[in-house]
Structure formats: C-alpha cells, structure tokens
Amino acid sequence: MTQDELLLHLRKTIEQVLKAPYYKKKLAEVGIYYPGDVKSLEDFRKIPLTDKEALRQNYPFGLFAEPLEKMVRIHASSGTTGKPTVVGYTREDIQLWAKIVANGLRRAGITSNDVVQVAYGYGLFTGGMGLHYGCEELGALVIPISGGNTQRQLMLMRDFGSTVLCCTPSYALYLADSLGEEGMTKEDLKLRVGIFGAEPWTEQMRAEIETRLGIRALDIYGLSETMGPGVSLECLKGEGLHIDENFYPEILDKDGNVLPEGETGELVLTSFNKMGFPGLRYRTKDITSITYGSCTCGHTGWTMKRVSARVDDMLIIRGVNVFPSQIEEAILSVGGIEPHYLIVVDREGNLDTLEVQIEVNAASFNDEIRELEELQQRLQTKIHEILNIAARVRLVEPKSIPRSEGKAKRVIDKRKEKQLS
C-alpha cells in the first residue's frame, strides 16, 4: 500500500469515527475536525490512543458510529469492573468480518472441501461466531459445536470427518489427551489443520499439538474491540501472523512513540472499512513486532510475531481474560478478609488451573472448621460468579504470602516458568 493509499484509508476511517461523540471530542482536542485535517502520517500519529477504559467510560454504546437501527449484532467481553466492553456490528461489518476470516483461512489452506469443527464458545464472545461466519463465507462445512463436552467433540470429529479444528490451544491438547479414553487414536480422525487462539501459546505447544493430533497447528489473533478473531492468522508456513489488509498496525514503545519495523512494543490497531464500531489507534496491550512484505501464500502487507506478553497484568486462563483486580473484588465483596492474596496459575495436564491463596486474619478466622469451609466455599462461588471460571481457594496463614516493597506481587504464573524451563 502506498503512502497516499494509506492516507486515503485513514481519512475514510476518520470520517466514520467522527460520527461517534467520543471520537469527535477526542479528535477536536488535537485540531482534527474533518478527515482532510489529516494531511500526513505525522498528523495521524497525533491522534490520542483509545483503550478499553474508553469503552468502559462510554458504556454501552458511546463508541458506536452508527445508530442502533443500523446495528445487527453485539458482542462483549468481560470487563474488570463487572461491566463488559461492548462492540457493535452493522450488516456490512459482519460481512466484512466474514471475508476477513475467510481470507485468513484460505491462506491457511482451508477450502470449501473442509469440515470445520468450531469448538470456540458461541455467544457474546467473538470466537465462535467469528470463525463460524468466516468458514461459511469460505463455503466450508461448519460444525457449530461450541466449547466443552469433550466426549461429544471427539465422537462428532470422528463421525463427521472433521478436517479442521478451531479452539484454544489448551483445549486442543485436552482433546488429544482424551482420545485414548474414547478408545480412539489420531488415525481415527481426518483432522489436518488446527486454528488456535484466544490464549497465549508457545512453539513447544505447537509441536506437541502437531505430533499428538497429527495436524498443522496455526495461530489466529484478534480482539473484539477491533473485530474479533481473524485480525491476523498464520499461513501454512507458520512464520508469523499475516495481518488482514483492513487493519493498520503500529508498534508503540511505552511512551507512545511509533517504533520502526521489526522492533518490539505494543500493538496498536486502526481498522479500515468498519462502520458500526470503527477503531482508531486502539491499544491492544499485546506485545509483538511487525514486518512489512509479501509471502508466498499471497499475503502482501504486515505480518506480526506471535504475541509474547501483555502490557498490563491481564491473565488469560482457559481462554478467559482475568485481571487480578477482579479476584480482589471477589475477596472484598465476601467481606471479613483483608485481601492479602496470591493468584497461582498453573497448567495441570493441558488445562489451566487457578488457585487463590488468601491469608486468614483475626476477622475471618473461625474456630470451627465448618465455618472456615463455608468461607472458602463463598469465596470460590464469588470468584466463579465474577470470572466465570472455577478457582480453588486456599486459606493460608497470615504473613505467609511474600511481601514486597512497592507493588505487591499478586500473581505467580507457573505456566510461564514452565515455558522457560
């Protein structure tokens, strides 16, 4: 894409975002009132970044650029304060999204002859439906099974002859583990490719999935705020995720300066041609690097590296975004407990585990085991209510959680330690 073409696209996006009160105000602050006010890439880079916080403050529809009657779909992700971040799509947006996903899948070698088992969750989460529409656009046969129910997943995978599996990489390994229990081997399946995303994973995990399921395992990336899955996807070469041409990526350092090609920083995305919820310089909080060029698969443009880390403290546990502050909120809401807590995330077999250690204090301690067990249960229930994933709460002695000077260390992610070892 030439500089002029890029500017043209950016101006079109600006024209659309100006319809949303939030952006109108934001752009006025830097003297942009009309698309034509952006005369260069330098002008564009003056535009303030937008992040999840903006969505929360403008909950639910403040960033929508089209009236609700033009919207046909809403998706939402869990918010840290209990309020979800809401995104909306017009009919054209849904079609664009389907095309984007289909293009990515095509580069991954998937065709209308494939039988695709979509084992991402369907619902407010964008994963399931994003892949679903993309596969249909491609003309593939979709099995909209959604997540969970492993026995059934494997039975249908065998009986329907699924050739493509879409799910989180940890669930793919769990499915591989469960093959034997169902009296199957990978030879009973016709799987050949897996499209895995929604949580961080490693090259080691890729190798393991590929060996144990006998498939090619590819990474898919996306976030609901910019579209959903499909923002970028690996082609069969598996050497990075090709960013769809409808997104303009920037890599920023921690001070917000744009970094040159190949350098590592935070990915910031601007969307082109999106109507209902256009995104302008949206902070993904994902750390990666990008390069520009063409690939033998036919992709020309930006390619990003696998996301290696997050800017903030967000954890992804079993595909669900979890912030330590949400756990703190749960502990405080149960009451009687001063929140000296430690979150321990680990992986047992191939499933993430979440343990929350909470220090018992004079207020929460009760002489009766029954009462302590009830407290433990209440905490577990509350955490489940807030995060929608099961946690094991362990009551520990006071001062047993290490104190640190400055910012408390709230999280031990043993999955990372395992990756390094």
Add this chain to the structure above:
Amino acid sequence: MLQLSIFLENAQGRLADALNTLADLQVNIRALSLADTKDYGVLRIIVENPEEVAEKLRERNCVVKITQVWVLKVPDSPGGLAGQLNKLVAEGVNVEYMYGFVEKENEQAQVVLRVRDAEIMQAAMDKLALK
C-alpha cells in the same frame, strides 16, 4: 473456660513450629485437639492465662481466637460420657465439637465441649448442677 484456637496451614512442620512457640513462651498445655482439613487445621488448646498467651501468639503472627468452652467431668466408666451428654441434649444443648482428656492429678476423665448456644449450655449446667 476459655480455649485458644490457632490457625495452622497443613504444611510439614507447622504444628511443631506452633508447639515450639508455646514451649518458648513457657506455656503448659492442659488439653489439646487438632481438627484438620486438606489445606489447614485448627489447633485448640486449654492453657493457663489464655488471654495473655493469645496476645503473645498474636505478636508472633499467629491467628488466634479465644472461644468459650465448657469442661465437663465425666464418670470414668462405660457409658459415663453418654449419660452426661444425653442429659445436656435433653436440655437443648447443641454440641459443635468436643475432645477428651484426663486430669493427671486425680485421674479424672474430662471433656471439653464447644456448643452452639452458650446461654442454653449455662442454663443446662446450672440446672443439672454439673461443672
């Protein structure tokens, strides 16, 4: 009577640590029980000057609770405890937990009782002239 309950993590050496602390403090344990779960336990002890001991334990980062319990002398013979308990139950006493010990001076069997409702227990003790 006042009993001390100490929260202990179910980790190797934690009970020994707690007992060493009590030894350092020159505390003589007259009766003890340990209730435990997979993750943690509660050490319950009867000692002289419970409030003073509790304060010292708190200074050493222990979580300690003082609870009111009853010590009941029971006939040291078959059915001795059952007989006493039946009388209390008839008075509406609801036992939370209990543990037994033998007073060394006179070889007297005794049980420590923690009940749901202290007032009902006191009334029953008074009525039955137990102590």
